[in-house]
Amino acid sequence: MPVNISEVYSVLPSSDRRTFKCDICSSYFSTDKSLDKHRKSHGTERFSCHICQKKFHFMSYLKAHVKCHSDARPHVCQYCGRSYKHLHNLKEHRCSGWQV
Secondary structure, three states: OOOOHHHHOEEOOOOOOOOEEOOOOOOEEOOHHHHHHHHHOOOOOOEEOOOOOOEEOOHHHHHHHHHHHOOOOOEEOOOOOOEEOOHHHHHHOOOHHHHO
16 A cells, blocks of 8 residues: 655754654654665564574565574684674774784
């Protein structure tokens, strides 16, 4: 069923960078696309982990979660050899080799 955008989005004065307000939780967003994605998080969790049945609103969250069930650690520090399941953990990692 199509949703009338004017009924869903509350718009604040244009001087505010985050002009789009969620009508459910009152969070603000800078674009209507960001708000639209956020609003989906208030709905049904559609994606389920086939290992532990944990549910997620977005497929990308499920894909990241599934890595916790694996022993694979493909992201390796080139300086100290420490490895991580997620790239963002490697990017946050700091070791003596970073000082080079």
